Amino acid sequence: MVGSYLFRLVKNQQRDQVIGFMDPARTAHDPRDGNVRSEYITKCLKQTSIDSIFLIPYNPGGHWILTIIDEDKDNVYVMDPLGARHPHDAWKTVVNDGIKAFNAQIGRRPRKLPTWIMLSGAPKQNDGKSCGYCVMRYMKDICQDSSLEFRNK
Numbered sequence: 001m002v003g004s005y006l007f008r009l010v011k012n013q014q015r016d017q018v019i020g021f022m023d024p025a026r027t028a029h030d031p032r033d034g035n036v037r038s039e040y041i042t043k044c045l046k047q048t049s050i051d052s053i054f055l056i057p058y059n060p061g062g063h064w065i066l067t068i069i070d071e072d073k074d075n076v077y078v079m080d081p082l083g084a085r086h087p088h089d090a091w092k093t094v095v096n097d098g099i100k101a102f103n104a105q106i107g108r109r110p111r112k113l114p115t116w117i118m119l120s121g122a123p124k125q126n127d128g129k130s131c132g133y134c135v136m137r138y139m140k141d142i143c144q145d146s147s148l149e150f151r152n153k
Contacts, residue, residue: 009143019143020048022056029060029091041098045071046105055142056095057135060088064131066138067091068150069114071099076114077151081125081134085118092116119151 010019026040044054054069065085068077076095096113103109125134142150 006139006143009140013143013146015143015146017049018052018148020044020052020054021139022054024057024059027056027058027094029058029088035097037094038097038101041069041095042101042105045069045098045102050106053142053148055139057132057139058091060091064135066135067095068142069095069099071102071114074112074114076116077119078116079119079122079135079138081122081131083120083124117151 007016007021010016022041022044027037030037041054041056051072054071056067056069058065058067063082065081066079068079070077076092076099099114122138123134125131138150142148
């Protein structure tokens with residue numbers, strides 16, 4: 001429901017080639033197979049322009065965070081409602097592998113791994129259960145910001 005609202009919002013603003021979404025069900029933590037998740041990330045990156053950002057709500061287990069892939073700038077941003085925590089190493093590997101495969105498939109010369117940046121200015125949750133709401137709010141705020149200055153706020 002919220003995902004379709006955000007997609008319509010971005011589409012109505014004619015920014016659907018600038019902001020992409022990845023299905024959290026397709027990137028959900030599964031210790032058995034990270035390759036399927038990396039392949040999904042590669043597929044999504046191929047569907048829009050190189051200067052797009054992708055919003056990925058991710059739950060490594062019991063807590064939601066927002067991962068933002070900014071392929072053009074070689075950065076991956078993380079917004080965590082609990083503050084500056086570090087993303088799960090397995091998740092970093094999945095995202096990095098997806099980006100590397102995308103670069104190889106489009107014929108881009110191999111580049112360094114993306115820089116992972118924890119965005120500390122995001123509003124924090126004040127309880128033990130509103131992380132999902134906070135992540136959806138982060139996504140809504142980013143989609144409504146025509147300048148995409150989420151990095152500096």
